[in-house]
Amino acid sequence: MRSVEIFNLAKFYPNPYGEPFKAVVDFNLDIQQGEFVGLIGHSGCGKSTVLTMLAGLNEISDGGIVVNGREIDGAGPDRAVVFQSPCLMPWLTAFGNVMLGVKNVYPHASSNQRKQIVESALSAVGLADSMKKYPREMSGGMQQRVGIARAIALKPKLLLLDEPFGRLDSLTRMELQDVMLDILHREKITTVLVSHDVDEVVFLCDRVVMMTNGPAATLGEVLNIDFERPRDRASLLQDPLYFRYLDHLVSFLTERAHLRTEPRHYDSKSLLTFTGKKIESADELSQAVA
Amino acid sequence: MKYKLLKVIDTAGLSFLSPVVRLVTGEEPRKQLQDIARFILVPTITFLAFLWLWSVVAPKHKTKAGEVPTPSVVWDAAHGIWRFHDRESAKEQGFLLIGSARESELQRATARLKEVEELETRAQQQLATIRDRSKERFETAVAPAKTAYDRKRDDYRQFRTQQAAELKDEAALLRHSDSATRQEFLTKLRRNAETEEALKAEVDRLKAVYSEAQELTFPEVKQAMRAATLLGEEKQFLTKYLDMLGESSREEKLATAEQRLEDTRSRFLSTTDEDLYKLGTNLLKQEDFLSTTADSRYAKPWTLPKQIVRSLLCVFTGFLIASAIAIPIGILCGLSPTFMAAVTPFIALFKPVSPLVWLPIVMIIVGGFMPDPENHWLVVALSKVPFIKNYGIDPMFISSAITVALCSLWATLVNTALGVGSIDKDHMNVARVLRLNFTSRLFKIIVPTALPLIFAGLRISLGVGWMVLVAAEILSTSEGIGKFVNDMYTNGSSQSFAQMFVVVFIVGFIGMLLDRIMVFLQRLVSFDTAPAL
Numbered sequence: 012m013r014s015v016e017i018f019n020l021a022k023f024y025p026n027p028y029g030e031p032f033k034a035v036v037d038f039n040l041d042i043q044q045g046e047f048v049g050l051i052g053h054s055g056c057g058k059s060t061v062l063t064m065l066a067g068l069n070e071i072s073d074g075g076i077v078v079n080g081r082e083i084d085g086a087g088p089d090r091a092v093v094f095q096s097p098c099l100m101p102w103l104t105a106f107g108n109v110m111l112g113v114k115n116v117y118p119h120a121s122s123n124q125r126k127q128i129v130e131s132a133l134s135a136v137g138l139a140d141s142m143k144k145y146p147r148e149m150s151g152g153m154q155q156r157v158g159i160a161r162a163i164a165l166k167p168k169l170l171l172l173d174e175p176f177g178r179l180d181s182l183t184r185m186e187l188q189d190v191m192l193d194i195l196h197r198e199k200i201t202t203v204l205v206s207h208d209v210d211e212v213v214f215l216c217d218r219v220v221m222m223t224n225g226p227a228a229t230l231g232e233v234l235n236i237d238f239e240r241p242r243d244r245a246s247l248l249q250d251p252l253y254f255r256y257l258d259h260l261v262s263f264l265t266e267r268a269h270l271r272t273e274p275r276h277y278d279s280k281s282l283l284t285f286t287g288k289k290i291e292s293a294d295e296l297s298q299a300v301a
Numbered sequence: 302m303k304y305k306l307l308k309v310i311d312t313a314g315l316s317f318l319s320p321v322v323r324l325v326t327g328e329e330p331r332k333q334l335q336d337i338a339r340f341i342l343v344p345t346i347t348f349l350a351f352l353w354l355w356s357v358v359a360p361k362h363k364t365k366a367g368e369v370p371t372p373s374v375v376w377d378a379a380h381g382i383w384r385f386h387d388r389e390s391a392k393e394q395g396f397l398l399i400g401s402a403r404e405s406e407l408q409r410a411t412a413r414l415k416e417v418e419e420l421e422t423r424a425q426q427q428l429a430t431i432r433d434r435s436k437e438r439f440e441t442a443v444a445p446a447k448t449a450y451d452r453k454r455d456d457y458r459q460f461r462t463q464q465a466a467e468l469k470d471e472a473a474l475l476r477h478s479d480s481a482t483r484q485e486f487l488t489k490l491r492r493n494a495e496t497e498e499a500l501k502a503e504v505d506r507l508k509a510v511y512s513e514a515q516e517l518t519f520p521e522v523k524q525a526m527r528a529a530t531l532l533g534e535e536k537q538f539l540t541k542y543l544d545m546l547g548e549s550s551r552e553e554k555l556a557t558a559e560q561r562l563e564d565t566r567s568r569f570l571s572t573t574d575e576d577l578y579k580l581g582t583n584l585l586k587q588e589d590f591l592s593t594t595a596d597s598r599y600a601k602p603w604t605l606p607k608q609i610v611r612s613l614l615c616v617f618t619g620f621l622i623a624s625a626i627a628i629p630i631g632i633l634c635g636l637s638p639t640f641m642a643a644v645t646p647f648i649a650l651f652k653p654v655s656p657l658v659w660l661p662i663v664m665i666i667v668g669g670f671m672p673d674p675e676n677h678w679l680v681v682a683l684s685k686v687p688f689i690k691n692y693g694i695d696p697m698f699i700s701s702a703i704t705v706a707l708c709s710l711w712a713t714l715v716n717t718a719l720g721v722g723s724i725d726k727d728h729m730n731v732a733r734v735l736r737l738n739f740t741s742r743l744f745k746i747i748v749p750t751a752l753p754l755i756f757a758g759l760r761i762s763l764g765v766g767w768m769v770l771v772a773a774e775i776l777s778t779s780e781g782i783g784k785f786v787n788d789m790y791t792n793g794s795s796q797s798f799a800q801m802f803v804v805v806f807i808v809g810f811i812g813m814l815l816d817r818i819m820v821f822l823q824r825l826v827s828f829d830t831a832p833a834l
Contacts (some may be wrong), residue, residue, distance in 0.1 A: 068730050085731040098727040102749040102828040111745060112735035147830070165735075 014201040015042035015065070015169060019074030022060050033227040034060050037273075038074070040220060040230060045199040047299045049212030051260065052222030052231075052267060056203045059173055063221075064198050065203060066171050079168050086104045091162035094174040097154035099146040105157045106142040109133060116165050132164035133157070135194055152183035156190065163194055165257065170195075172204040176211065185244070198239050205286060209260040213253060214244065221263045231270070233261055235278040255282050304425040310678045314820045317341055370799035373538035375806075378799035386604035388538045391713045397601035399552045407546045414539040421532040428525040435519050446514040449519045450507040464493055482633050551597060558594050562587045603780050609807065612781035616770045616815075618698075619705025620763055626706070626715035627762070630757060632743070634714070635721020635751065644714075652711040657767040659707045660776050664700040697779035709766035716758025720751030753827045767812045782808060 020038040023031035035057040042048050050058045057074055063069035063074060067086035070254050078090065099108045109129045117125055125137075133142050137157040155175060162170060174189075177183040190216060195202060206212050212219045216236055223231040236256060238247065247253050259282045277283070303326050310318050320336035323329070359369040371376065381413050398406055468490065475486055518526075543713040565587055569580045671677040674696045683694040683809065692698075724747055732742050748755075774783020786804050789797035 092734050
């Protein structure tokens with residue numbers, strides 16, 4: 012079942028001294044219900060622009076976005092966003108921050124029900140013991156957990172992650188990635204993740220969308236990640252295919268991101284090596300990994 | 302415990318105390334001693350140096366209200382102000398005392414009066430003996446100036462008469478002389494006048510020196526005089542106090558009035574030969590008098606402590622009016638650039654206007670609303686509020702409060718607009734994603750973000766308001782600190798000059814206290830730990 016449909020999406024920024032600046036053009040993508048899609052590209056290529064347009068925080072210049080059969084118009088709690096910085100209200104506790112949205116999204120729930128929703132969301136991110144803490148009393152990782160809890164407590168149809176782990180150290184990042192996988196495995200929320208970390212997208216996503224370089228960035232390649240779920244980091248790191256995926260992504264970013272071709276689709280059987288060469292047989296694959 | 306105390310000290314803005322606490326708990330004594338030296342010792346030393354400089358410089362400047370008072374004189378004046386307040390309060394209470402309490406107080410005061418009278422006579426005698434003793438010293442001290450003046454004055458007089466006679470004689474001989482000789486005579490006359498002028502100036506100078514020397518008083522005489530004056534004042538107070546406790550006390554007055562009423566009533570009921578109409582009206586009048594006497598109070602004059610409370614009441618009234626206007630408008634300004642553009646000219650135009658311009662305008666406008674202030678509903682309503690009724694709210698008070706509001710609201714307005722306008726874009730994005738409605742956006746995100754800046758504005762407003770108030774009270778003669786200063790200025794004795802200096806310190810101290818309170822509140826509402834200045 013199709014959850015999100017993006018057609019001919021474009022973003023122009025007005026330029027007082029000439030033609031409007033084209034940030035993104037002709038972006039077409041369909042996302043299935045419960046799918047985890049990663050958006051990757053060089054910095055400044057417009058991946059965050061696509062995400063903010065999905066969230067409704069950024070005006071759409073051309074084309075459109077349909078979520079669950081309805082074209083979006085402005086922001087809303089059905090598309091929850093986890094921002095790069097946690098963006099918590101410093102005068103509210105972790106509980107209060109999550110409650111802020113819950114109150115609005117469940118206007119008919121009793122206060123006890125709301126409390127339960129908030130508590131279960133905070134427990135899901137591992138903050139059951141820190142609900143009464145203020146943001147200034149929490150580490151960056153904990154704050155980001157609150158940000159995630161605030162998003163999932165809304166029971167969104169689409170979860171948008173804007174480089175949510177970008178500012179964390181690698182240990183915390185891994186922890187939060189596991190938390191994220193765990194939650195999504197249970198909740199089956201359709202998710203879009205913007206990232207520039209190739210490890211992260213291969214580990215988390217079902218499909219990775221690679222964007223060409225800006226200006227006028229668009230969809231370059233799409234790569235299906237065929238790992239089973241639930242995923243386990245340790246066994247994945249043992250899998251040669253994991254590194255082949257990484258290889259493909261890095262080769263796109265270094266070799267082909269500037270090319271303007273029709274979008275191509277790849278999966279585990281049609282991966283390219285670093286030099287862009289296609290691998291035909293299993294022999295060659297193991298050779299390339301070695 | 303230690304850290305709790307330190308936190309309280311920090312929040313209260315008394316951070317200069319924290320090295321003391323740390324030193325007592327034995328934390329890095331060297332560093333704490335350095336901090337104490339810097340934050341406690343240095344300010345103390347500079348303040349003492351200031352007092353010393355003041356006491357040296359002040360007596361050198363003579364004014365028509367006497368010498369500029371030294372710190373000790375100002376200290377005395379402060380005591381005087383407090384004594385006045387104390388005694389007036391005692392009289393007020395004495396007036397209302399009844400029964401055995403009044404009797405015992407009467408006895409106590411009588412005994413004290415006797416004591417004071419004795420002491421005063423003794424002090425007067427002592428003063429007389431000290432004066433006698435110092436007379437000789439005084440004469441010898443003043444003598445050189447006196448002799449110099451006398452001699453010069455005699456010289457001058459003699460010169461004048463002698464010269465005048467000589468010149469007259471010479472003039473008589475010149476009746477048949479030619480014009481050249483006459484011209485010469487004229488020059489001589491002029492030279493003579495000049496010499497006379499110079500002599501006169503010298504005499505005047507010596508006279509000033511002499512009169513200044515005459516003002517010389519010896520410290521012991523001054524001291525004896527002061528002791529005698531203090532006792533005299535106490536005697537005067539006790540006499541008046543005894544009157545308030547005795548004949549003029551409400552109880553006695555009531556008793557007399559009741560007695561008289563009874564007499565009249567019995568006469569009215571039983572008389573056969575008097576005018577019943579006259580007696581009847583008299584009876585009614587006496588009934589009225591009795592009821593007013595029952596409610597009567599001692600007509601206590603305004604004392605400085607009471608005036609200070611009224612000033613504080615006035616400044617807080619103005620401050621509340623200012624906040625009630627400035628915060629909502631400031632929020633609107635911050636939310637809507639259009640509204641901000643509409644309001645900016647008013648801010649720019651009215652912000653620099655002096656309270657001295659606002660006050661007369663406000664007084665006239667308020668006067669227009671209250672043609673009969675005694676019976677205006679606002680005054681009547683306020684005269685029933687428990688605490689406020691003692692402070693006689695009148696149009697002058699309201700005008701002063703509105704003037705304070707008009708001058709102080711701008712800081713809060715601008716700061717609120719700034720705080721609301723500078724709200725984090727990310728926070729607004731969160732609000733959009735959560736689709737918060739306008740009220741939750743306002744109260745959950747906008748106002749909490751702006752709160753520290755709003756309080757910074759309120760702090761400035763309160764400071765401005767306090768400064769403006771004293772000026773407004775001087776001009777409007779509304780009872781309060783300003784009125785006190787004005788009274789002292791128009792009264793113009795050397796004592797009142799020192800009392801004005803007392804006011805400087807009181808106004809400064811209260812202003813500092815208000816500022817500290819606002820800093821404290823600002824810190825309470827600041828969610829980050831960054832200390833406010």
